[in-house]
Amino acid sequence: MLDVTQVMVQEHRLILRMVALVDANAARAEQGVFQDWAFFLDAVDFIRTYADRFHHAKEEDVLFVELVNNGMPAKRSPIEAMLIEHDHGRAFVGALESAATAALAGDESQVPAIVFNGRGWAALLTDHIHKEDTILYPLAERVLPAAVRPRMVASYQAAAGDGTLHVRYQALVERWEREAATPVG
Numbered sequence: 676m677l678d679v680t681q682v683m684v685q686e687h688r689l690i691l692r693m694v695a696l697v698d699a700n701a702a703r704a705e706q707g708v709f710q711d712w713a714f715f716l717d718a719v720d721f722i723r724t725y726a727d728r729f730h731h732a733k734e735e736d737v738l739f740v741e742l743v744n745n746g747m748p749a750k751r752s753p754i755e756a757m758l759i760e761h762d763h764g765r766a767f768v769g770a771l772e773s774a775a776t777a778a779l780a781g782d783e784s785q786v787p788a789i790v791f792n793g794r795g796w797a798a799l800l801t802d803h804i805h806k807e808d809t810i811l812y813p814l815a816e817r818v819l820p821a822a823v824r825p826r827m828v829a830s831y832q833a834a835a836g837d838g839t840l841h842v843r844y845q846a847l848v849e850r851w852e853r854e855a856a857t858p859v860g
């Protein structure tokens with residue numbers, strides 16, 4: 676039967692690399708050894724475009740829709756819980772963007788808000804992705820009938836466009852991973 680979650684698991688791997696960067700750089704910011712506020716705006720761009728518009732949109736517009744079409748309740752269900760967590764993530768990201776924008780303009784009083792919202796987003800996404808990888812996606816592979824799968828894969832491919840989005844955001848993650856690996860001084 677055509678697989679409809681493996682591509683999503685692969686996207687989680689790149690999102691988790693950004694989660695690790697946000698968590699580590701929030702810790703370094705708290706210690707006063709990282710002041711490159713542009714990183715957090717790059718993280719916001721990654722999260723909004725790659726995690727939200729690209730990955731979460733596939734879940735919200737395709738995978739979750741088919742699960743509901745095939746018997747999973749939309750309310751008081753894992754689907755509702757995942758959607759609520761997507762919204763919580765968006766709230767952290769909005770606050771992170773405001774704080775990082777102010778810090779970049781010289782307002783250092785925003786550093787605790789960067790640390791709080793960066794860590795909050797990282798913890799939320801770590802837990803969220805774990806639940807999808809270990810519970811919701813395996814469940815989807817068990818319950819979704821073969822007949823709906825080709826159109827799901829076609830919808831994923833339409834969302835992926837020409838593939839440049841993944842390449843661009845993987846390069847962004849790699850650039851900041853190199854920065855994090857470079858000792859200061």
Ligand SMILES: [Fe+2]
Nearest residue numbers: 731734757807
């Ligand atoms: Fe999700």
Ligand SMILES: [Fe+2]
Nearest residue numbers: 730734804807
């Ligand atoms: Fe996901």
